[in-house]
Amino acid sequence: MLGTVIRLFPLWAILLSLFAYQQPALFIDMKSAIVPLLTVVMLTMGLTLKPQDFLDVVKNRRAVSIGILLQFTVMPMVAIVISLALGFNPEQTVGMVLVGSVAGGTASNVICYLAKGDVALSISMTAISTLLGVFLTPVLTGALAGLSVEVPMTAMLMSLIKIVLLPVVGGVLINSFLSGLTQRLLPVLPLISVSAIVVIIAIVVALNAASLAVIGPAIALAVILHNGLGLAAGYYACRLLGMPEIVCRTIAIEVGLQNSGLATALAMKFFTPVAAIPGTLFSIWHNISGSLLAAYWSKTPQMKRPSKPSADFSKG
Template sequence: MIGRITQLFPAWALLFSVIAMVQPTLFVGLKTQIVPLLTIIMLAMGVSLTPSDFVNVAKHKIAIGVGVLLQFSVMPIVALLISLAMGFDSELTVGMVLVGSVAGGTSSNVMAYLAKGNVALSISMTAISTLLGVVLTPFLVELYVGQSVDVPVGAMLISLVKIVLLPVGLGVVINVVARKHIEKISSILPLISMAAIVIVISIVVALNVGNLKTLGPMIAIAVILHNSIGLFAGYFCCRLCGFNETISRTVAFEVGLQNSGLAAALAMKFFTPVAAVPGTIFSVWHNISGSLLAGYWAKKGDVNDSVKTIKP
């Protein structure tokens, strides 16, 4: 039952977004809760991880290296290029680059599972990119938009340590010392994370009702392009590098599916509500595109590789 509810995340996100559009007063007062909600999501992620997930890096170091390189190079650069091509102002450009500069989202783990990818690799990549993102995200934003917008790199770095690093680290510790107890509640952790991100999306939507009505379609096009290029680059770069189908599918999701809820929260905290709109729309769309692609690959099944397979 819980699994079915969480699988309908895109539907819940759309439903609550509509409610927030119609009745924004229901969520506007919760704007101070965005960061605490993100902290809860990161804690839940940490609780789902074990030290072995980080040890797995050694087993898949090449694949993880390729994925992380694409994650923090292709995604922010493409976000900037799309913003420039579509003539976005500085606020929307910051929002797009933030989405491109954060780590991969935890939904990639679910999509990798559904698409018959390598789930252990997916979890390891998410964990590593999340930790690296604490440092890389502020500096990438400064690199690409710092000349047009004041980017508080130091404050953002400290905030990411508090929102991401500490909760994830605490979650891993809790999982180690209370493993038996965590196993009893592990099934509800995705539900808690989903509920938290849906509320975050609703808050940002409520704060941007006017902007979404005027800018929504254009931002949606930008987000769809950004997400599609990330999925395409992740998959085909891996195929060109000689990775097998399973690894390529996994890296595609890691590169294309961003922790856009975190991007929206950072935009709200350090920039403007408008800058949070790309992250909000991305949060909804990447789950839809990820689900569709995972369903396609699952039906397609495993294929005989014509490309030479190299050690991941």
Template sequence: MALTLQLFPIWAILFSTIAFAFPQYFIGLKGMIVPLLMMIMLTMGLTLTLKDFSRATQNKKAILIGVLLQFSVMPILAFLLAKGMEFDTPSLIGMVLVGTVAGGTASNVLCYLAKGDVALSITMTAISTLLGVALTPLLTTLLIGELVDIPMMDMLISLLKIVLLPVAVGVMLNRYCHKLITKSLPVLPLLSMFAIVVIIAVVVALNQSKLATIGLFVMLAVVLHNGIGLLLGYFISKRLGCSEQVCRTIAFEVGMQNSGLAVALAMKFFTPSAAVAGSLFSIWHNVSGSVLASHWQKSPPSNNKSNELK
């Protein structure tokens, strides 16, 4: 898994370059974005058990902090960055979608590399993913509903199909076909990586003519959004009395977004231009997260036991 994550940015950049040079080979795959994302969510479900959700009762404080930061800091920050940089409407929509979706599954691998609390990371990702089914359309409507017509109920129904259903199927398969699923676990990160790389390539191909003009500005916003999210996730949780190990975990949960979902929602309900932010975030957050995880890996937490109230 660690090697897969390290190679992800390379493959994403390679396929993005090919898609930019030869968009005709990827444009026809536009209809595959939602099915590919459903496959990613299914692989996430296959790695989860019902016990992962019950772990929420073991560290309520950390999970509450992570979820609150996830659905407050990231959406508001995305909106402020897009408005401050005077993005056009599609780019504004794209940034807000990146900010309002749940945490990304890559955070679990990065947490492991950074010697964080992996069980807590998995639990937080699962909980934020489920909450995001309702909160993503709600927050998007609250932030830009006056500027853009947000199909809130349609988004909610789509999120139930794209996110909740595949995750639930994955959890059930893991429960009743556990031995078979265990054998397939090493392949799941590869499947997820392949799916995200293809999604990014398709978005690049669809936006080839526009990337030259909007790409750099959106990339800057994405870098700031991710970086500030990581910093606030770490230092706010530290300020609130969490252990070093938990602070690292929350940092990744807050700073890493399910940008593949943001891309799918942008493509389904808005325009290909609105999917640029999610595509760039998919590449960048794995680069920045890998660098941060590598740094933290060299300095293990002195005390792995959480010191906060349960």
């Protein structure tokens, strides 16, 4: 029952978003709760990790390295290209760049499992990209969006340390020393995370209720293109590099699914509610597309590795 509730995350997000769109006054005053809610999400992520998950990078260092490189190059660059192609204003552009510059999404591990990917690799990539994102997200946002809007890189870095690094590290430490407690909490942690993200989405929808009808469709198109191109680039780049199918699927999911809740929170804290719309819509869409892709891959035999592969990336 609990698993079904969690898997229906996109439905709850859509329903609460529609309610917030119709009754924005009920959510607007909750604006200050966005960052604390995101901190809770990152803490729940930390509670599911152990130091071993970071050490596992050594075992999969080639695959992780390629995945991280794609994560922090493909997604930011695709975001800026789409924004320019669709003629977005600076607020919309910085929102797209934020989505492209954050780490992989916390939902990627579940999607990877459903898609019959390499869950250990997925967890390792999520953990490492989350830590790297603390420093890379402000740098990439400043480099790509800084020409059109002032990006407070130092302030953003400090916020990411407080919102991401400290909660994740704290969760890992709690899971290491109080594993009995975290094991009991494990079944409800995804529900806590999903609930927090759904509320964040609803708040942002309420704050943008007046403008969503005008700018929402264009940003929705951008989000769908961004997510789709990220999934495709992650998969086919790995195929070209001769990686095993299971690794190709895993990296595709890690590259295509972003921590858009974090992008939304950063947009609200440092920019405007309009800049938070891409992250809000991405949060809904990437769970839908990821679930559909997982359903397809779970029933699809894994393709054989391309002939004369350049290397076996499944091992260290």
